[in-house]
Amino acid sequence: MPENKIFAENLIPISKNEVIRFSPLPADFYIKLGEDNFILAGRRGDTALQDLHSLKKDSSIFELFVHREEYKNCVGATLQIAEIVITHKEISDLKKVNFLFSCSEQVFKEISELGFPHESLSHAQHATRSLITLVAARDDLNSLLSLLAEQDDELVKHSMSVSAVSVAIAWQMGMTIQATLEKLALGGLLHDIGMKEIPPEIAFKSRHLMNASDVKTYESHVGRGVDILSKMPSVPTEVIAVAMEHHENALGQGYPRHLRDVKMNPFSKVVALADCFCELSLKSPTNPVPRTAVDTVKLIELAMGQPFSKPAFQGLKQALGITGKAKGFRKTA
Numbered sequence: 001m002p003e004n005k006i007f008a009e010n011l012i013p014i015s016k017n018e019v020i021r022f023s024p025l026p027a028d029f030y031i032k033l034g035e036d037n038f039i040l041a042g043r044r045g046d047t048a049l050q051d052l053h054s055l056k057k058d059s060s061i062f063e064l065f066v067h068r069e070e071y072k073n074c075v076g077a078t079l080q081i082a083e084i085v086i087t088h089k090e091i092s093d094l095k096k097v098n099f100l101f102s103c104s105e106q107v108f109k110e111i112s113e114l115g116f117p118h119e120s121l122s123h124a125q126h127a128t129r130s131l132i133t134l135v136a137a138r139d140d141l142n143s144l145l146s147l148l149a150e151q152d153d154e155l156v157k158h159s160m161s162v163s164a165v166s167v168a169i170a171w172q173m174g175m176t177i178q179a180t181l182e183k184l185a186l187g188g189l190l191h192d193i194g195m196k197e198i199p200p201e202i203a204f205k206s207r208h209l210m211n212a213s214d215v216k217t218y219e220s221h222v223g224r225g226v227d228i229l230s231k232m233p234s235v236p237t238e239v240i241a242v243a244m245e246h247h248e249n250a251l252g253q254g255y256p257r258h259l260r261d262v263k264m265n266p267f268s269k270v271v272a273l274a275d276c277f278c279e280l281s282l283k284s285p286t287n288p289v290p291r292t293a294v295d296t297v298k299l300i301e302l303a304m305g306q307p308f309s310k311p312a313f314q315g316l317k318q319a320l321g322i323t324g325k326a327k328g329f330r331k332t333a
């Protein structure tokens, strides 16, 4: 029927497990029965989905569907739950990381695919606040990274890891003001948002297998990220600088502008190092055999000639407990 066809085009999927958490429902939710055939499973404002018990048990249903324009309500509701989950003492770290990961996945989808620039920024800020809380609650950065390493979506995994490592480095460097950490964490989370526009066959191709055209396409993620972020109102200038400069380094060997240390934004110096560290130490399609944190630091220092900001590198070593004693991390008001 024609109305079903319009229906299908305007609906987007959302995980059943995420919808089950909502009370009240932040949107109308639908179950897909077949191509262009959906039935209502719960209305916005209802306390729960209809037939919740049988829906929970139905292993053939993995996702429900929501109107495109109501997806932002779902992201907002998920982030509100995240704030409670992240600070809950009896919830395991793994569950906290899983939850925050699904929040970040939703935020990325919102920013890059759904066009809700205003809500997206506020949702990304919410997500980074929760991520900072997660980093702040522990002295052991490696254990947090190992939990993140188990996640699926490569871009979200990398982005959350870079954000967490950036915050940990900054803390060791004495950057402890909450507003500063939030901007830095946001820059870390969104630094590669332009990768959403790079075809997977290039995004996940090893650098040494790329031809000149592949390299050009790959490196365009920097400009694409700046474009995406510039369309969102009120994005801090530091966040856009991070997207622009996260592949630069202190020696002027990076891209796209071959900036040297003195020309780089202070936030970019931290994220550029965190980005390189995560790239080399986390498992990914382009890094199938990841190095340990210690080996990664040695590689950056010895084989690469440590091309990053010296204070940031020292901060990384301290955050990993490699040099001296980590100062620890406590959230400042």
Ligand SMILES: [Fe+2]
Pocket (backbone or CB within 6 Å): 191, 192, 221, 246, 247
């Ligand atoms: Fe990048």
Ligand SMILES: [Fe+2]
Pocket (backbone or CB within 6 Å): 158, 162, 191, 192, 275
């Ligand atoms: Fe990156």
